[in-house]
Amino acid sequence: MSHFIATRRAALAQLDAFLPRAAAHYASERNTDGGTEARDNVSLLSPAVRHRLIGEDEIVRAVLDRHAFSSAEKFIQEVCWRSYWKGWLELRPQVWADYQAALRALTPDDGCRAAVEGRSGIACFDAWVAELLTTGYLHNHARMWFASIWIFTLKLPWQLGADFFYRHLLDGDPAANTLSWRWVAGLQTRGKHYLARADNIQQYTAGRFWPKGELNENATPLPPDDIPAAGRIAELPLPEAGLRTALWLHEDDLSAESWPLPEGIGVVAIGGDVDPAARSRLPVSAAVIDWTTTALADGLDRAASHFGVAAQRITTGDLQRWCDDHGIEQIVTAYATVGPVADALARRERELAARGIVLVRVRRGWDTAFWPHAGKGFFQLREKIRPLLGELGIP
Ligand SMILES: Cc1cc2nc3c(=O)[nH]c(=O)nc-3n(C[C@H](O)[C@H](O)[C@H](O)COP(=O)(O)OP(=O)(O)OC[C@H]3O[C@@H](n4cnc5c(N)ncnc54)[C@H](O)[C@@H]3O)c2cc1C
Known part of the structure; x- marks a missing residue:
């Protein structure tokens, strides 16, 4: 049976089941890979949190409801590694562009x-x-x-x-x-x-493998490449109240019901799409395609019941008709970090702008708080975790 079900409900159940083990057990056992049937030493939440079926803030809040910060610090730090990497790349998008160019x-x-x-x-x-x-x-x-x-x-x-x-x-x-x-x-x-x-x-691996004499254990690091200086995290314009607004879900954030929307936004339609094949010019696995497609359907269902507006998957070819049918003037979406989703949004933004429709990105408070601290090493960010949680109202 798969450990990974692509719904928020399943992610919340998984978090709940893991909570008792998020402190001392995780700190002492997390490095062991005992095989697919022995995964209770880690949370297995990464597919859900990567697609934001569940948020980092929710995970940390639930952990701190149950454990003292000092007991669960290791797990909380791991959750923050994701924020660190995302912030680091946001501050240096050229590293992604260089990687893509090298791949090509x-x-x-x-x-x-x-x-x-x-x-x-x-x-x-x-x-x-x-x-x-x-x-x-x-x-x-x-x-x-x-x-x-x-x-x-x-x-x-x-x-x-x-x-x-x-x-x-x-x-x-x-x-x-x-x-x-x-x-x-x-x-x-x-x-x-x-x-x-x-x-x-x-x-x-609890003795499952012992590749004695098979590994190069004396290699030196790869020759260094250029790491650009850290840029800045861009400020984002707010969505405008009073415009006929649609929400747009994509694989970087499938929980529109918790996006930080300003008061007075009248949502008239909800759409979304995922394009996991855009991850690579080589074939992307059927499992990834199934998972993201199911997760999108789950995100659309939740958004529909939260906002009381119909939600549907809209493929690129149908976007214009969907906008016309609903008289959409503004599309609000979650900020996508550097990568194929951000690239696709930038393309859509240009097409929409040509038709007088504005695309506005909203960034979650967690990202706005953490990313600016990713300019240097993780250890600098680690020191900031407690104060940042305080700023975010996570006790
Ligand atoms: C070579 C390499 C490639 C990786 N590629 C990815 C990737 O594509 N996507 C991805 O989400 N993670 C990646 N990781 C990080 C990490 O391995 C996974 O996030 C983690 O194994 C997920 O399992 P879990 O949810 O059970 O983690 P847990 O140990 O339960 O950790 C809890 C949460 O903390 C976060 N987390 C933990 N470790 C890391 C880490 N090192 N970096 C970033 N976040 C972390 C995840 O959100 C995870 O769900 C990679 C690590 C390595 C070494």
Whole structure:
């Protein structure tokens, strides 16, 4: 049975079931990857939070309702890693553009094909390929080992490995994925790479794997590339009250009922679309496509009942007719972080503007609070977690 059901209701139930284990148990056990049937040491919330079926603020609030901050600090920090990566990439969108350009210039060779087909000859690596293809998920430690073996033992381009993950992970996220691969390679923190070691794999897979003598445990980091200076998080114009307004859902945020909308916005229609195939020029897994499609349907249903307005999936070809049918003057959507969804929104914005319709993005308070603190290392942001939670009214 899949651990991952693409509805908010399922995400809330999953959070509820995990809460008792979010403090001491998580802190001591989270690094163990005991296999697909032994996942109670982690929350498995990432596909839901990545698509915002549930928010980081909700997760942290629920955890702090149950545990003291000091007991659940490790888990809360992990939740904040997502905010850190998203903020870091928002401050340096060029890193995403460079990664995309490098990918376009690469063609998978035989070595790469063998790796993604689970024919590397390294048992643990091949098992993780099978798990990823079957479940759309890997434990965090397995992701680290996998990326490290890909880069340093198999000597394959990190960009193709990141793309492979992005095409198959249900939680595939431009920031968390790309920057985690860069971190393993030693590009993110200059000169500091992550080396997978056989003994560490044996210890943290509960003895399931021990690739003794099979890994390159002495590799040096990849040569550094240019990291641009951090820019700024853009201020966003507010939606205008008084305009005939539609809400637009996309895969970066499928919970319109909790968007920070100003008073007086009259919602006349709700639409949305997902385009997971845009994650890559190579095929995206059927599981990712199914998951995001189901999650969109769930988001539209919830939005419809919250706002009392019909909600439907609108494909690109139907957008104009939908706008005309409802006399839409303004479309309000959730801010999308750097990546294919943001690119698609920018294209839509231009098309809509040509027809006199304005597209307005709203950003959640959590992102506005955390992202500006992602300019340096995670440890600077970590120090800010408690005060930022206070500012957000999370006791
Ligand atoms: C090479 C590599 C690629 C990765 N690609 C992705 C990706 O595409 N999408 C993605 O969501 N995460 C990615 N991660 C981060 C992390 O592995 C997953 O978020 C985590 O394993 C999800 O499982 P969980 O929900 O059970 O996590 P838990 O351990 O229960 O953590 C709770 C929540 O904290 C967040 N979180 C935890 N660890 C991280 C982390 N290192 N970075 C960012 N957020 C984190 C997630 O939202 C997660 O749901 C990647 C890590 C590596 C090393």
